[in-house]
Amino acid sequence: MGASSSNPFNSIFKNKSIKILMLGLDGAGKTTILYKLMLNEVVTTISTLGYNVETIQHKHLNLTLWDLAGEERIRSLWRPFYNKCSAIIFVVDSSDRLRVEEAAAELSKLMKEEELSGCSLLIFATKQDCISPMEIPELTDVLGLHEIRDRKWYIQPTKTLEGVGIYEGLDWLSSKIIEERKQKSFKLFGSKNKKQKQKPNNIPNNNNNNRKIQMS
Secondary structure (H helix, E strand, O other), X not given: OOOOOOOHHHHOOOOOEEEEEEEEOOOOOHHHHHHHHHHOOOOOOOOOOOEEEEEEEEOOEEEEEEEXXXXXXXXXXXXXXXXOOOEEEEEEEOOOHHHHHHHHHHHXXXXXXXXXXXXXXXXXXXXXXXXXXXXXXXXXXXXXXXXXXXXXEEEEEOEHHHOEOHHHHHHHHHHHHHHHHXXXXXXXXXXXXXXXXXXXXXXXXXXXXXXXXXXO
């Protein structure tokens, strides 16, 4: 037998677009990842001047990916995009040791943003196929990931040109989004059911019906 269509959990993700921000420094590889996911091929890109936005389907989810420009003068314009964000993909060029500290500083700022509180965090460590990239344990320390305790995070090494690691990272992020949405829905429906059970009985208790009539 199929699942009942009246089950509230069946429609948690149906036709709902989930907003994910792709952030990081310029040149980290955000746009390359976006269009690898979108087109399943590597495209020639130039530095993003504003933003790119595309919607993909993954694990039965409609994911709307917002690739925001990462140049220093543009990062202050990220904030208006934070509203209704469900998750963050932070992209770091693991081959550029000179800018990893800068990336860490930007990530630290993001983690303090109230509108992004609780959003699951996926870090793509790109360009692992370049010469002498930072290894994941070292990159984890430099980015201060072990200090992040208010959300779930995961760092995924990638070789974007080959497509290695991209879908594995997105699998992790999708699973966390599903978990979080189900938990929120369970609390919502559970709260509604509890309130319904606690409703008082509105049938009046007419004690007059139980009175005996005495004849004089």
